[in-house]
Amino acid sequence: MASVYFDAATRRHKGNSEPSVDSVTLDIEDGEFLVLVGPSGCGKSTTLRMLAGLEPVDEGRILINGHDQKGVRPRDRDVAMVFQSYALYPNMSAEENMAFALRNAGVSKADAHARVMEAAQILELEKLLKRKPGQLSGGQRQRVAMGRAIVRNPKVFCMDEPLSNLDAKLRVSTRAQIAALQRRLGVTTVYVTHDQTEAMTMGHRVAVLRDGVLQQVDTPEALYDHPVNTFVAGFIGSPAINLIDATVQDGRAEFFGAAIPLERDKLGAAERVTVGIRPESWTIGDSLAKNGVALKVELVESLGAEVFVYGKPEAAGEDGPRLTVRTDKKHRPRDGEIVRVTPATEEVHVFDAGSGARL
Incomplete structure (x- = not known):
């Protein structure tokens, strides 16, 4: 030894x-x-x-x-x-x-x-x-x-x-x-x-x-x-984390209709950040929820007890990033359906948009 x-x-x-x-x-x-x-x-x-x-x-x-x-x-x-x-x-x-x-x-x-x-x-x-x-x-x-x-x-x-x-x-x-x-x-x-x-x-x-x-x-x-x-x-993580380009406004990271409060002392003068949200850190919920992303479902993968939903934010257009959301079989959406997904604020990772370093 x-x-x-x-x-x-x-x-x-x-x-x-x-x-x-x-x-x-x-x-x-x-x-x-x-x-x-x-x-x-x-x-x-x-x-x-x-x-x-x-x-x-x-x-x-x-x-x-x-x-x-x-x-x-x-x-x-x-x-x-x-x-x-x-x-x-x-x-x-x-x-x-x-x-x-x-x-x-x-x-x-x-x-x-x-x-x-x-x-x-x-x-x-x-x-x-x-x-x-x-x-x-x-x-x-x-x-x-x-x-x-x-x-x-x-x-x-x-x-x-x-x-x-x-x-x-x-x-x-x-x-x-x-x-x-x-x-x-x-x-x-x-x-x-x-x-x-x-x-x-x-x-x-x-x-x-x-x-x-x-x-x-x-x-x-x-x-x-x-x-x-x-x-x-x-x-690290499978499926991979969602990395989203976000704009900093009034101490919040804003992207596709969602807003995440940020710690101002770590931001400096940053105007843009990269937000990381893992598939399990989203909730598929009420279509009228305010702090959420309208997601057009492109693909649904069922693994038995859990389901992975892949789609693009409506606000991003055709060239927008594809997001991955994990849910359970009771909340499985259909292909082509528009659902609203809400991130868990306490589980969001924030990185510098230029260097990629954690903030």
């Missing part, structure tokens, strides 16, 4: 004008499950590979248990990597794949077998140990790859999008297994994904990256309730 500290760690690839990872500073506690999340190309996998020693740190440093890892070989860092592609040897059985690193490290055959059996019991692989990867399903292969990491008893687990090759149903069950396994073992884990649902359901904390720059790191609840800018607000 170990703590991990990224101290302004930077990675520059040749031919790129901007760094792939730009001065990331991140303190990961012993036993913590931290998720790195962001869109493709944001630098999250590069950050993970820097920790594992598979990519150099061009500026700054990375410390494991307070020791600078500069010049330390990947094999000497005591970091176990779980790859997206499983990376199993096709000619070896599941048991042989799991024991391979131990045998190379000089662990006796008896000790290696004991560790493999213990990991197999945790991962429910006992009946599959004699099978080769070609005889296993995607979820089973992923568990073998996890077992190969577990038997090493490392200080840190590094997981690079390990669920991306699985189907939707299997992803849900496997992510629950990984989260439960991490809690049981207590090993510091850094997990990379582009799926914000995985990030929100698995991590103790989540670090959001954009273009190699760390945007925000906090608990999943804090990221959702208090995003520091429009990027984090838009990336």
